[in-house]
Amino acid sequence: MNTRRLLQRFLRYVKIDTTARMDAKAYPSSPGQLKLGRLLVCELKALGVEDARQDTFGIVLATVPATVAEPAPTIAFCSHMDTSPETTGKGVKPQVIRNYRGGDIVLPAGAPGIPGRQQVIQVSENPELTKAIGHTLITSDGTTLLGADDKAGLAIIMESTAWLMEHREIVHGPIRLCFTCDEEVGRGVEHLNVGQIGALVCYTVDGHGSNEIDVETFSAETAEVTLRGVNIHPSIAKGRMTNALRVAADFLARLPRDRLAPEATDMRDGFIHPLEISGGVGEVKIRLLLRDFETARLESHAQVLRQAADATLLEFPAARIDFDITRTYLNMADGLRCEPRAVSYAEKALTRLGRTAQKTIVRGGTDGSRLTELGLPTPNLSSGAHSIHSPKEWASLEEMTLSVAWLVALAETWVAEK
Numbered sequence: 001m002n003t004r005r006l007l008q009r010f011l012r013y014v015k016i017d018t019t020a021r022m023d024a025k026a027y028p029s030s031p032g033q034l035k036l037g038r039l040l041v042c043e044l045k046a047l048g049v050e051d052a053r054q055d056t057f058g059i060v061l062a063t064v065p066a067t068v069a070e071p072a073p074t075i076a077f078c079s080h081m082d083t084s085p086e087t088t089g090k091g092v093k094p095q096v097i098r099n100y101r102g103g104d105i106v107l108p109a110g111a112p113g114i115p116g117r118q119q120v121i122q123v124s125e126n127p128e129l130t131k132a133i134g135h136t137l138i139t140s141d142g143t144t145l146l147g148a149d150d151k152a153g154l155a156i157i158m159e160s161t162a163w164l165m166e167h168r169e170i171v172h173g174p175i176r177l178c179f180t181c182d183e184e185v186g187r188g189v190e191h192l193n194v195g196q197i198g199a200l201v202c203y204t205v206d207g208h209g210s211n212e213i214d215v216e217t218f219s220a221e222t223a224e225v226t227l228r229g230v231n232i233h234p235s236i237a238k239g240r241m242t243n244a245l246r247v248a249a250d251f252l253a254r255l256p257r258d259r260l261a262p263e264a265t266d267m268r269d270g271f272i273h274p275l276e277i278s279g280g281v282g283e284v285k286i287r288l289l290l291r292d293f294e295t296a297r298l299e300s301h302a303q304v305l306r307q308a309a310d311a312t313l314l315e316f317p318a319a320r321i322d323f324d325i326t327r328t329y330l331n332m333a334d335g336l337r338c339e340p341r342a343v344s345y346a347e348k349a350l351t352r353l354g355r356t357a358q359k360t361i362v363r364g365g366t367d368g369s370r371l372t373e374l375g376l377p378t379p380n381l382s383s384g385a386h387s388i389h390s391p392k393e394w395a396s397l398e399e400m401t402l403s404v405a406w407l408v409a410l411a412e413t414w415v416a417e418k
């Protein structure tokens with residue numbers, strides 16, 4: 001594998017600001033995603049992938065042509081071009097640490113908004129660092145995220161494409177490539193149908209660390225709660241005003257914090273996560289995320305919200321609280337059962353490389369959750385990324401290289417096992 005070129009690709013992609021915006025009307029939500037997509041199309045064409053194109057929504061689609069004459073199953077590789085809005089991705093200055101010696105990593109610039117205080121990637125919070133000694137690590141300077149989620153995935157897919165285009169002796173079927181926009185704001189496949197991908201199975205390269213296959217994701221709903229008060233000038237408010245801010249504070253305080261909250265749960269436990277609040281005396285809107293591996297349990301989470309609202313309304317009888325709950329994505333486990341080869345061939349491909357796959361669950365969603373729901377089984381593979389969405393995000397070049405080799409082996413496996 002060409003590790004040097006993989007690193008150069010990754011550094012090139014993270015420098016383009018593709019931060020997704022939560023409330024943007026436009027699609028994609030930020031122009032940088034279009035810019036990165038254009039670059040990827042140019043690079044694909046330069047590799048000889050002739051049908052590479054960016055559609056009107058900014059999604060990049062392309063086909064690595066088969067090297068076998070007989071029909072072989074079409075597989076797809078997918079990653080997303082946007083980065084999380086939780087930490088800015090504007091002005092990313094990647095730091096390359098060669099031959100990491102172990103220990104905490106002090107990032108050179110100050111923490112966002114706190115001049116003088118440096119961000120430290122601590123081993124105590126990142127036990128995987130102990131397995132990365134001797135690796136080449138990439139971080140941001142501490143003022144932005146790195147964007148390995150999911151530009152590590154992009155770089156891995158692009159480099160495996162380059163490798164396959166340069167080594168036409170490798171036996172594989174047609175491989176579709178798909179680079180999506182706005183995954184981080186839940187709109188990754190909004191303008192994509194599985195027919196456009198045209199594959200039997202798809203693999204997102206959007207996972208953690210190395211050798212992991214995510215075979216389950218959360219099922220997800222979003223609750224938009226509108227709390228209306230009674231607004232009147234404070235000078236004459238006695239006995240008449242109902243302040244929606246106080247209603248909202250009361251409502252939020254009633255939600256469980258020692259259970260059913262992301263801060264209090266792990267493994268297979270779901271949660272209710274207040275994400276955003278906006279508004280004033282007259283009206284407040286709160287957005288909450290409902291998550292669980294058992295889809296049916298989302299209804300009981302919604303019930304917790306309604307009970308909290310009922311209790312709040314006893315305190316504020318003139319207020320109104322309305323709910324709008326929408327489905328975001330479903331746990332991919334059910335859909336993956338329809339095409340067991342999607343996961344088993346990913347495991348076999350790693351076995352070919354003398355490595356062992358670890359099947360894991362994601363406490364989140366991927367583009368694959370939606371694609372699987374739409375009938376395209378799409379497990380998620382490791383991308384070498386760690387501590388994503390944060391200024392302390394880091395990636396291991398060695399783990400990224402392992403994923404490049406994995407994708408190449410996976411393409412071979414789908415022909416060898418057919």
Ligand SMILES: [Zn+2]
Pocket residue numbers: 080149150183206
């Ligand atoms: Zn991602």
